[in-house]
Amino acid sequence: MPERNIDFGTYGARGIKAHEAVARQLDTLAGYIATPVTARRGLLARLHYLTRTDHALNAAREAGLTVTGRTLRAWLEGRRAPSRKNLERIEAAYKTVRRHNVARYLLGRLNADGRGTRVEIHPLNQSQVPRPRQRIVEYRSFNVRHWDRVIQAWADNDTQALDDAWVEKIVDLGSQWGQYEYVTNVGFAA
Structure with a gap:
């Protein structure tokens, strides 16, 4: 797929895959038991x-x-x-x-009767990247109306399906959607 990063972090950029940030946020919304299993x-x-x-x-x-x-x-x-x-x-x-x-x-x-949920994407951290190699990547927000594939992939713990489902959503950001493959955070609330 075009716009996929092959050597992320070569010049010092830091971040995590966007679908991992989405899974982390969904895990937070799931409300797991806080006390560790070892106790x-x-x-x-x-x-x-x-x-x-x-x-x-x-x-x-x-x-x-x-x-x-x-x-x-x-x-x-x-x-x-x-x-x-x-x-x-x-x-x-x-x-x-x-x-x-x-x-x-x-x-x-998250579907909210077709209204969807507002998602905020915080771009990758480029503070360690040399100035000439830095990209202009900004904070973005958009509305996701259909969460079916994302939630199903998350519930099945299928990272590849979650990545594919999330890429399908961020393509709506336009021609620069590949800049948001790696992020510092993805936020939304249900």
Whole structure:
């Protein structure tokens, strides 16, 4: 695709891929449990979230939490503690289930009955780039009306699909949309 950066950061520019910033903002809107999984309180909160219904437990098993019911009960009762590998699986399963649970809500909020949501793009940081090599890149804002593909890719944790869906949205910025492939931040609220 034209306008894609091949050697980003060669001259000192700093930033992250725009779709990563979008995923970060969506994660913030999803409202994950703040206490880390390594703390007893955080572990119990995640386990209760993943085991409160049969649907949630099935989704957790599909997401990679493949321990027996007996082991889950032992963890919940505090008789045993999960290994580091199982803590990582619990965290990954929790995030996957949470993303799927809030995706429909976020989609409705961001689409806003066809009005869409205002998005602000803060350009990459060029403070370390030598003056002759700096681009003129400015703060931009625009309205995104259809978030379906972006939310679906985020809920599925598919970074390539999220990148493609986000590029489809920023093409609306005009001929210089490639300047916003890397950014310092992408902001929006639901």
